[in-house]
Amino acid sequence: MGMKADIRLIDDNGLRIDGRLPNQLRPIRMEVGVVKRADGSAYVEWGGNKIMAAVYGPREAYPKHVQDPNRAIVRARYNMASFSVDERKRPGPDRRSIELSKVISEALTSVIFVEKFPRTAIDVYIEVLQADAGTRVAGITAASLALADAGIPMRDLIVGCAAGKVDGVVVLDLNKEEDNYGEADVPMAILPRTGEIALLQMDGDMTYEELTNAMEMAMEAAREIYRMEIEALKGRYGGDVNE
Amino acid sequence: MGMKADIRLIDDNGLRIDGRLPNQLRPIRMEVGVVKRADGSAYVEWGGNKIMAAVYGPREAYPKHVQDPNRAIVRARYNMASFSVDERKRPGPDRRSIELSKVISEALTSVIFVEKFPRTAIDVYIEVLQADAGTRVAGITAASLALADAGIPMRDLIVGCAAGKVDGVVVLDLNKEEDNYGEADVPMAILPRTGEIALLQMDGDMTYEELTNAMEMAMEAAREIYRMEIEALKGRYGGDVNE
Amino acid sequence: MGMKADIRLIDDNGLRIDGRLPNQLRPIRMEVGVVKRADGSAYVEWGGNKIMAAVYGPREAYPKHVQDPNRAIVRARYNMASFSVDERKRPGPDRRSIELSKVISEALTSVIFVEKFPRTAIDVYIEVLQADAGTRVAGITAASLALADAGIPMRDLIVGCAAGKVDGVVVLDLNKEEDNYGEADVPMAILPRTGEIALLQMDGDMTYEELTNAMEMAMEAAREIYRMEIEALKGRYGGDVNE
Amino acid sequence: MSNTSKFSEGVVAESKRSYIKRLATQGMRIDGRNFDEIRPIKITTGYVPRAEGSALVELGETKVLVGVKIEPGEPFPDTPNMGIMTTNVELVPLASPTFEPGPPSEEAIELARVVDRGIRESHAIDMEKLVIEEGEKVWIVFIDMHILDYHGNLFDACGIAAIAALNNAIVPASRYGFGDDFKLPLNHYPVPVTFAKIGEWIVADPNLDEESIASARLTVTTNEEGKINAMQKGLYGTFTYDEVKKVINRSLDIGKKVRDKILGDANGEED
């Protein structure tokens, strides 16, 4: 956040540089079952983001000392391909991806009936093949689809969505330029049926009003993304997608 | 040792740059029980050194293959805070701290009744918060207090003390300038009741006479430091401090 | 392969820069039993290569999860000493030595009766003390001798040998200059009694005819090296060297 | 990647768990505090004179030492006219039986990054004043957080110690021949406040026992203008939107009090 730029991010008509309205999402495409080797998988294209997620498990947790006798442990790994960003990224986890892996693991745990699978691990791998701002929320959305595809029992699908502030305006789903030159970003993960918030981060500079407006905008959009999730799962399975 | 300098380290009156006599210690302050989470702990301020030590154990040694069926293993870890030195030190162990951790572990083992606690580990953590020459001997002193505070049975307290050579003069307890520009340093750890030597290192350039003078000076001072240790422990517990 | 140079590697008489004929080996010297601590060991001097190999095992494989209940695992480790090459090499495995360790492990496995030693590891350590082109084939030859010295039952000794192309000519056993400025290198490991090929790599630029000529040249030379191996083992044990 | 935190005892006796929850139904906490009451704060700045800035912060029994080192170095290519800051947390095993030696754990990394975001996103340090020669040489501010005794809520202890140490820091220009030393220029004073959710209750500044049984955690960093600069939700539970709003509001209040303490204590004494 907060690099200064001479770029105007909101034009005189209140439109954004990619032509969107403040509360408009980028185009999103979802596909389930893309990794044959995995127990469940999904692909999400979200603006310029291309993200693949796969689930393995529940399977015996290894090494043994990480096993929890009362429930499954959920281990998400967020990883960016070296070529997913403008300047080549060195392979392997950096501090940012370690933090994101942690908060995504925690968010996913909140919806999974982990107590049904003691001593196991549910491994969720999120690969960012092309990055374009909002990778963590697109990634958690892909992960949610992959978990459903794997038949992991969950109390709700989970939806990732971000809002933020750009040129003083609260906007939904920041793109790359808005992320680079904007004033705040609020990535969230939401359980649409109950409105619970499973992931919440924020960085930038916002008043209380701006922040609550942004959160409400993201929660509203979550319902739309939720419908796409249902659709993507129906496309594969027909019928009921919940457990 | 041995960087050349134009600095005169001993003046015409035989005094050192901080005004001490050759056989005089820097001011030392000891405090016991400073880390509430630990089984035992101590803080030692020694000249400009600020050093904290904590003991955990005896506790089950992990990983299992390090367990000794006949005795406790003593694992000291000497670590310098990044900000403890003039030029920021990268966090994590370097070769120097790995070596010091090893010789301190060995020295502490020599006083602990390790055979009383088979299969366990006694972990001793020494954190150098500010470094000012002589950190290892101050650290081993703090560790000894922390072990006593933890109630670990020992056949003696252990005392760290160094002597060396500066401008051709054998001196006690080198300070930072003396360490940088002096000619030799002899860090020792001593069991004051028996005079046994549990840690002994030396680097520099000394004749046999200079070296033995230095060792005797350090052993003499060890008795003084020992009294401070007893005092610090009494301050906390009153009464008998040994086992 | 393939750095361009103004050097002529084959002279008008068809001789190489070290005076050898195209199908001539460099001088080779073998010695068995050079590391007393090991279960078996050998030293091979091959041109300017100086290579030591030692075998430990069969011994219980550790960590346990690498154990194979049906057979021994063979773990070769190819390592170059820092000072073995012109420009000091950083200690520790690099990508090249990891690859070589892998293909050598696989090649050695092909001759050892691994099913006789379930759950064990046979560790083969190859140290390149001085490198002069062809270290992997000299190393595998040393490893084979060390395995025989350790009394590990094998269905054949294994012989390493390379051929390649230099100034358009197919030649045996490239030296350092030929390796640097030549056109192709084909390292092989051969079971001389059956002619089986246990290791085969190639890099460079060769026609089918050149490549098959090179392979035949290496296989022919393998019989000569095999005789040296037998001789080296006889020198130590007299009598029969197989199993 | 695990969801059992290093910041917990792992297993808390079931009896203690029920006791804490039972207390909560009566609006009480195990150490006698109200839900919105934080533990006593003691700040000792200048604890490590060898560092360019430092602060020892005690938040209840939790003890954190932050040292700030400032050294010249190269700017990033895309910000040639800005200084650089880095943050690092060392969960040294001295501070807790649950901390282990080794490279930073995911807990240490999250902690460092949350503190980092609060300082960076509030533009607390005036980075443009840390340029020695544009594009060539700038001041690098290293914020190293050393945990000395862990009894819960490191986020706030670290965040408080970091801003106190920065406020205490001197840029050592003269040592490198770049003119006179000067106080590290600060524009803002971000303060993180952390809440834990225990059952249906939400408490400020959780202690170790509370942290051990909390289902969710939310840290909100606010500055002296009442702006929000950073948030971080943690653990495997969830918050409702109303809970989040309430937490943000309380963070603004508590943050203000803590900030007064930091700025008031700027010349405090070592204990």
Place this chain on the structure above:
Amino acid sequence: MSNTSKFSEGVVAESKRSYIKRLATQGMRIDGRNFDEIRPIKITTGYVPRAEGSALVELGETKVLVGVKIEPGEPFPDTPNMGIMTTNVELVPLASPTFEPGPPSEEAIELARVVDRGIRESHAIDMEKLVIEEGEKVWIVFIDMHILDYHGNLFDACGIAAIAALNNAIVPASRYGFGDDFKLPLNHYPVPVTFAKIGEWIVADPNLDEESIASARLTVTTNEEGKINAMQKGLYGTFTYDEVKKVINRSLDIGKKVRDKILGDANGEED
């Protein structure tokens, strides 16, 4: 250092093992192919527009994405007038239950090095055209191979995707102020073809089941001139000399067909 490969299921049911071998005696394979028949290839170039070049290759169900990044950097001291290339394989755990997070395994390293050798030894990239300023600045070509679904024979899938991505790559000279962008100059089109030995039979492009029970593996990389540029034998079994000759010959034939596909598909679509 182990000889159980990450590229296998570890334990294949004995019944499947016998079944595959029984089929082989009748000249048949478990997925209906002939011994010399490779699986269908689908190539999508330009899959990652943010990369300078990219190709998604599906070889049967095996899926590999290669991205090429091209950045300016310093040449090696001994080759001041040449660009630089590096290759890297990520066996990301998304692609197989047998892949684990962490630094590259020996399997990943071997794979990257075999692909590297094919490209490097064939002089596929015209390195002399990648000099910006001799001895000072050259283009570095990073070839990163990301496995997305592992169903056997990564050597060929990676090798095909690498050369397809290179063929798709643009040197981003204008971004760095070094003149106009230009197509990455290629001289040759090396293609690896891999065979597995199962019992006494040798099959091209082994699938996962075949790989799991193969005793030996041989990869031969050939170029459009019919030259051999790289070979790599793997696994704990052996080949006879006749077998090796036969494999080389078949690699030349199959390599040619695959190369036609790569060059023909150069402007393919994403699936």
Place this chain on the structure above:
Amino acid sequence: MSNTSKFSEGVVAESKRSYIKRLATQGMRIDGRNFDEIRPIKITTGYVPRAEGSALVELGETKVLVGVKIEPGEPFPDTPNMGIMTTNVELVPLASPTFEPGPPSEEAIELARVVDRGIRESHAIDMEKLVIEEGEKVWIVFIDMHILDYHGNLFDACGIAAIAALNNAIVPASRYGFGDDFKLPLNHYPVPVTFAKIGEWIVADPNLDEESIASARLTVTTNEEGKINAMQKGLYGTFTYDEVKKVINRSLDIGKKVRDKILGDANGEED
């Protein structure tokens, strides 16, 4: 951090332990030596012609190869007019069943640092003669110690091999265009001598069996002027002050003999 050393068999049969101690009461050692007698030393300098200096040292059955590489590089900022030396020990698993592959263990680090201190503190290498261009370019001397067969007392074997290899080393100035090659300039010849305490007895140059049951170890490095340059006490036992004095005295005597051997053997042959 452990106190079971890699330099021991771990468990020595109790019977052997008693036997060695029983012998000691009669002034005898398991290999027939006197308490102050070191094992035979064989030194082969120039063993690795590709290195700038090298020495293979056999101390009894213990075998160590030291190679010295000398390359140009940048001086440290605080010593612009001095060359640089680094030492490294590789306890390669070839040399002992107790050595494991991987980064240097604490044993390897201690060993390297003790040898390093002896050479550095005695100012053995004339560092001021290793400057190519003050503040810009100096010679870096890499001392790499490769253990080839481990039968006890690596401290002395490494220390002897290191000084012998340095004494054999040529600075390769001409290779880099910095004038004529010249012999690495040495001012001093430090030699470490190590003693082990077994029960109440102290023996010089402990072999593997003795090392395995020793309670304490003391290495004293002395130079040709009779000065002491380095000491290192190891293991979990203690020494009395009288014992230390005795050890220092003996080290001076034995060190002198070993030094004569090193300087006399300077042109020895490979075995």
